[in-house]
Amino acid sequence: MTPVLEISGLRKTYRSRKGVRNALDGFDMVVEAGQVHGFLGPNGSGKTTTLRTLLGLIKPNGGRMAILGREVPQHLPEVAGQVGAIVESPQFFGNFSAELTLSLLADAGGVNRSRVPAVLDQVGLRDRSKERVKTYSLGMKQRLAVASALLKEPKLLILDEPANGLDPGGIREMRTLMRDLSDSGMTVLLSSHILGEIQLICDSVTIISAGRRVTSGSVAEVLAQHTSGAVRVRLETGVDLLDAATTLREAGAQVTLENDYFTVANATNPALITKVLAQRGVYVSELTPVSADLEDVFLELTGTAPVAGQNRQVDESSISGAKNGWGQ
Ligand SMILES: Nc1ncnc2c1ncn2[C@@H]1O[C@H](COP(=O)(O)OP(=O)(O)OP(=O)(O)O)[C@@H](O)[C@H]1O
Numbered sequence: 001m002t003p004v005l006e007i008s009g010l011r012k013t014y015r016s017r018k019g020v021r022n023a024l025d026g027f028d029m030v031v032e033a034g035q036v037h038g039f040l041g042p043n044g045s046g047k048t049t050t051l052r053t054l055l056g057l058i059k060p061n062g063g064r065m066a067i068l069g070r071e072v073p074q075h076l077p078e079v080a081g082q083v084g085a086i087v088e089s090p091q092f093f094g095n096f097s098a099e100l101t102l103s104l105l106a107d108a109g110g111v112n113r114s115r116v117p118a119v120l121d122q123v124g125l126r127d128r129s130k131e132r133v134k135t136y137s138l139g140m141k142q143r144l145a146v147a148s149a150l151l152k153e154p155k156l157l158i159l160d161e162p163a164n165g166l167d168p169g170g171i172r173e174m175r176t177l178m179r180d181l182s183d184s185g186m187t188v189l190l191s192s193h194i195l196g197e198i199q200l201i202c203d204s205v206t207i208i209s210a211g212r213r214v215t216s217g218s219v220a221e222v223l224a225q226h227t228s229g230a231v232r233v234r235l236e237t238g239v240d241l242l243d244a245a246t247t248l249r250e251a252g253a254q255v256t257l258e259n260d261y262f263t264v265a266n267a268t269n270p271a272l273i274t275k276v277l278a279q280r281g282v283y284v285s286e287l288t289p290v291s292a293d294l295e296d297v298f299l300e301l302t303g304t305a306p307v308a309g310q311n312r313q314v315d316e317s318s319i320s321g322a323k324n325g326w327g328q
Pocket of ligand 1: 014015016021022023041042043044045046047048049050
């Protein structure tokens, strides 16, 4: 099936009196149909530039982009009707109700007003739709913004930081809304730096750093590729943890002592731990991989600066294997 969104080798250079900045340095991204796709990156990594370029608001310096199989910006007029986007926080008139706001937006966009109650239902604002927008919480205003993007029944919905500034309740509502939209068959591209949320909401992710993709895939794949590599070790009760840790350290392991267990970093061959300890008559009662969360992966990957002028994506770089079982 044709991906809903394909970007390859996208470049954008900003020139100012202070010099030249490569905001996008050969960026690649693919979003498959029906996914809620998280677009993650630290501040200034190029997320907004990517989304604005995709929507024809900025002219790229190179690369290729396609939405629903059509090259953009050349064919943007043909696909624009199938893309809903909120890239900058929309401003609403506080004295208008949500219903009036959406009705006027429907008129302006050539959409039948009969869509208004439907989108109000979709975002859960039907009950409050006759109240003035200035009485709304930030979360409700965000949902109104999403409602405005849903008026034309898009196949692809692009949201830049939709959970920004929301309290936990607002984030939960936004999360439910994203899932409901995805269940209805829509593809959602969500830029965010709220990693826990992305992990909960998204099926797949692309992580960008310094204008390049540093990893992509399903959330599970990304986490699996970047397990912390550490294992947690518990020993039989009564065994001296410090002694056992010293034994492992002497054998070359990186050991961190905790209260009633220790962790061994980069343990590519955990059997080595049991073997070294058993040779000293110490037996392991538990050996568990320490799982990484998206935040660990994000920090690890976005901390790796891409090499200037090198065009390939960072996740295509070769990763050198562990040599001695301790990952060193
Ligand atoms: N109009 C501009 N002129 C010059 N530089 C710009 C311009 N817009 C963005 N940049 C620079 O391009 C880089 C990418 O910015 P962009 O806004 O795309 O990042 P972002 O990932 O969306 O960041 P944030 O999460 O802070 O919104 C940054 O270094 C930014 O300072």
